[in-house]
Amino acid sequence: xxxxxxxxxxxxxxxxxxxxxxxxxxxxxxxxxxxxxxxxxxxxxxxxxxxxxxxxxxxxxxxxxxxxxxxxxxxxxxxxxxxxxxxxxxxxxxxxxxxxxxxxxxxxxxxxxxxxxxxxxxxxxxxxxxxxxxxxxxxxxxxxxxxxxxxxxxxxxxxxxxxxxxxxxxxxxxxxxxxxxxxxxxxxxxxxxxxxxxxxxxxxxxxxxxxxxxxxxxxxxxxxxxxxxxxxxxxxxxxxxxxxxxxxxxxxxxxxxxxxxxxxxxxxxxxxxxxxxxxxxxxxxxxxxxxxxxxxxxxxxxxxxxxxxxxxxxxxxxxxxxxxxxxxxxxxxxxxxxxxxxxxxxxxxxxxxxxxxxxxxxxxxxxxxxxxxxxxxxxxxxxxxxxxxxxxxxxxxxxxxxxxxxxxxxxxxxxxxxxxxxxxxxxx
Ligand code: GUN
Ligand code: FE
Numbered sequence: 001x002x003x004x005x006x007x008x009x010x011x012x013x014x015x016x017x018x019x020x021x022x023x024x025x026x027x028x029x030x031x032x033x034x035x036x037x038x039x040x041x042x043x044x045x046x047x048x049x050x051x052x053x054x055x056x057x058x059x060x061x062x063x064x065x066x067x068x069x070x071x072x073x074x075x076x077x078x079x080x081x082x083x084x085x086x087x088x089x090x091x092x093x094x095x096x097x098x099x100x101x102x103x104x105x106x107x108x109x110x111x112x113x114x115x116x117x118x119x120x121x122x123x124x125x126x127x128x129x130x131x132x133x134x135x136x137x138x139x140x141x142x143x144x145x146x147x148x149x150x151x152x153x154x155x156x157x158x159x160x161x162x163x164x165x166x167x168x169x170x171x172x173x174x175x176x177x178x179x180x181x182x183x184x185x186x187x188x189x190x191x192x193x194x195x196x197x198x199x200x201x202x203x204x205x206x207x208x209x210x211x212x213x214x215x216x217x218x219x220x221x222x223x224x225x226x227x228x229x230x231x232x233x234x235x236x237x238x239x240x241x242x243x244x245x246x247x248x249x250x251x252x253x254x255x256x257x258x259x260x261x262x263x264x265x266x267x268x269x270x271x272x273x274x275x276x277x278x279x280x281x282x283x284x285x286x287x288x289x290x291x292x293x294x295x296x297x298x299x300x301x302x303x304x305x306x307x308x309x310x311x312x313x314x315x316x317x318x319x320x321x322x323x324x325x326x327x328x329x330x331x332x333x334x335x336x337x338x339x340x341x342x343x344x345x346x347x348x349x350x351x352x353x354x355x356x357x358x359x360x361x362x363x364x365x366x367x368x369x370x371x372x373x374x375x376x377x378x379x380x381x382x383x384x385x386x387x388x389x390x391x392x393x394x395x396x397x398x399x400x401x402x403x404x405x406x407x408x409x410x411x412x413x414x415x416x417x418x419x420x421x422x423x424x425x426x427x428x
Pocket of ligand 2: 078272
């Protein structure tokens with residue numbers, strides 16, 4: 001039958017979030033992927049016989065211990081900081097940047113240094129189940145282009161940002177002039193788009209307001225607008241930083257207003273942290289469609305604050321999870337899920353009336369929520385027909401794995417043509 005053009009077809013358990021259900025579990029499901037890698041069909045395993053044709057090739061997974069889930073979306077990670085992840089978490093943000101971060105990022109002038117770290121972080125995040133990552137690189141255009149190439153070569157979906165900063169009073173070796181920052185951003189965008197990598201896009205990346213002049217912020221807002229590009233930055237991570245922005249930008253209503261008045265808040269903007277945003281600022285996020293990358297490991301590790309995710313969601317602001325390596329010490333989205341729950345429970349310890357996040361909600365934030373936060377949910381985030389099949393096959397019973405399955409439940413339920421089949425059998 002000519003309609004059966006997808007291959008391979010997967011049979012087993014599918015776990016994903018939808019727009020109305022935080023976790024939907026399709027037991028005995030069947031999912032077809034077309035030749036372009038898009039989901040062509042999702043239905044019941046009982047329909048396998050209807051799809052059968054000689055060339056079809058079915059992957060049947062063990063429904064007792066295995067499932068498919070969408071690949072996770074890391075909405076905020078500094079690829080360049082991976083070289084010191086797990087160290088240097090003994091200072092608050094602004095001192096930490098000056099003492100550790102800027103000296104390390106300055107090393108990315110050296111392309112071989114960059115190639116080594118960038119190869120490791122792309123491979124590591126993929127191994128950890130991150131199929132989409134929104135990366136900060138450094139101020140160096142060629143090294144940032146290399147990160148795009150490496151993500152493309154390993155097949156990761158990525159937004160890659162060449163960092164922009166024309167202000168740095170504490171570590172003056174690590175900054176650009178206004179003209180360099182603007183010119184190199186244009187070169188970075190032009191060269192990355194010219195490569196026509198199918199899954200890699202540039203993202204306009206002012207580091208954060210304290211390291212950018214108002215003129216630079218304005219130019220970057222224009223560049224993003226003229227090229228319809230994504231934007232990423234940091235906002236309201238610590239109280240000290242919020243006060244600094246007040247001093248540096250006295251004529252603005254708020255930290256959020258600084259970005260907003262330079263056209264940097266759009267529905268393709270993701271801002272990391274937002275721990276200390278006011279209700280008025282969250283309203284501006286909602287109105288512009290800008291989103292927040294919640295990075296709980298980083299927020300605790302640098303003693304920055306505890307984002308009240310429930311409040312953000314109540315404001316109907318889009319929110320995804322980020323690892324924020326190396327402010328966060330773990331390049332794992334599973335860690336980000338756990339830390340998100342920890343922070344929500346810490347808020348519950350402080351206020352027993354607090355509406356704690358459920359693990360189902362946090363699963364959604366790590367997948368569909370992240371794809372929405374990056375405005376990539378037309379392509380990824382869950383198992384809907386027409387989206388790309390970005391997925392993890394999870395085996396909870398893998399030899400040497402970290403889980404002991406004590407109760408296997410009632411046994412596998414995979415049906416082919418109405419008959420229960422033994423798992424692990426490749427068909428036909
Ligand atoms: N704010 C500005 N730059 C950075 C950074 O590199 N990491 C974190 N966590 N916050 C920032
Ligand atoms: Fe960050």
